[in-house]
Amino acid sequence: MEPKTEKNWFERNWKWFVPLVCLWGLAVVAGFVALILYLVFGLMKTSDAYKEAIARAKANPAVVAALGTPIEEGFLVAGSIKVSGPSGEAQLEIPVSGPRGKGTIFLEAVKSMGRWNFQKLVVEIEDTGERIDLLKPGEAPESPGRVPRREPGISL
Numbered sequence: 001m002e003p004k005t006e007k008n009w010f011e012r013n014w015k016w017f018v019p020l021v022c023l024w025g026l027a028v029v030a031g032f033v034a035l036i037l038y039l040v041f042g043l044m045k046t047s048d049a050y051k052e053a054i055a056r057a058k059a060n061p062a063v064v065a066a067l068g069t070p071i072e073e074g075f076l077v078a079g080s081i082k083v084s085g086p087s088g089e090a091q092l093e094i095p096v097s098g099p100r101g102k103g104t105i106f107l108e109a110v111k112s113m114g115r116w117n118f119q120k121l122v123v124e125i126e127d128t129g130e131r132i133d134l135l136k137p138g139e140a141p142e143s144p145g146r147v148p149r150r151e152p153g154i155s156l
Contacts, residue, residue, distance in 0.1 A: 041077055044079070044081055047081050047090065049081065050077070050092060054094065054105070060132065063103070063132055066098075066103065067101050071096055071097070071098045072097055073094060073095070073096055076095060079091045086111070086113055087110075087111050087112055089109065089110050096123070102126040102127075103125045105134075106120065106121075106122045108120040109121075120135070
């Protein structure tokens with residue numbers, strides 16, 4: 001008859017230790033993925049194209065009438081922004097909501113010589129499917145920092 005050998009710590013505790021290590025590893029991976037997503041969406045939201053699109057939507061009377069005030073941006077912005085110095089392009093889909101409903105801002109813009117120029121800027125109201133063009137003359141406010149263009153020989 002052999003003497004009983006005492007089990008080491010791992011042999012006594014492996015049934016709870018192994019699942020705990022696996023869960024810890026999954027939590028670290030999930031935290032890393034969440035951090036990456038937060039940084040990507042945060043970078044999109046800091047772009048001038050995003051900020052200007054939100055400002056135009058909040059200032060547009062038709063959007064305010066459809067969604068109510070305050071108009072708030074959603075978290076999950078879809079699309080892409082590519083910037084290289086003073087040039088770039090952006091295609092974004094920005095969820096917005098207000099007390100009366102939800103909508104989505106669609107934008108396509110090109111950055112040239114440091115300034116974003118919108119090719120398309122539309123808010124689609126979710127309930128009705130109505131599309132409100134934010135680039136119509138008279139409805140789109142001037143971009144911040146824009147100086148009105150003067151024709152030569154004409155003084156104001």
